[in-house]
Amino acid sequence: MKKVYETVALGYFALATTTLLLSAILLVSFAVWEVAASVFASDAEIVDRVRSLLDGIGLMIIGFAVVEAATFIAEEELFRKRELRSTRESRRSITKFITIIVIAASLEALVMVFKTSREQIPEVIYPAALFASAMVALVALGLYQWLSSRVERESD
Structure with missing residues (x-):
């Protein structure tokens, strides 16, 4: 099976x-x-x-x-x-995946800012919110990295 x-x-x-x-x-x-x-x-x-x-x-x-x-x-x-065999390997995979999302969201927010800022100034709030969300994800990733590296050091 x-x-x-x-x-x-x-x-x-x-x-x-x-x-x-x-x-x-x-x-x-x-x-x-x-x-x-x-x-x-x-x-x-x-x-x-x-x-x-x-x-x-x-x-x-x-x-x-x-x-x-x-x-x-x-x-x-x-x-x-x-399978992921170590915490280091798991952390690397999660980091890579979240980084892809953060880069894509940031670039899309930048393009949206350029599009909306030309004619629809009140609409800039949406790309700004997308960019803020990407930055929150980046900070969360940094926090995850920091916490998981501390756990990894303690387990070694």
Whole structure:
């Protein structure tokens, strides 16, 4: 039964990784298409071109996060093929995953600030809240690292 589970889980993780990578490629393709269509549109105003460029950057950032998540899954579940054996290894994996989220959220908040600050100043609160959430996650990660390193030192 364990062998069946391991085979099914391996297949699932391989399928999930492949699907995530294909989705990221599609996101980047759509971003390039949107930016190119906007830049080469003869009747587009500069504001519309900038908005399309920022939308394309947002899609690329999401694609970046998706690729990083796929890489994380592949490294943790497909290539290593083992359980987390130490607290150090567990801490490294959690740190990597949360870092991916913080970077993606911060970049998306930055793009959103640029988009909303041009025309909709009251709407800047939403990207600011996203950025604040990313910073809270970063501080929480630092606290987790500090506490877990202390526990690790005490157990050695």
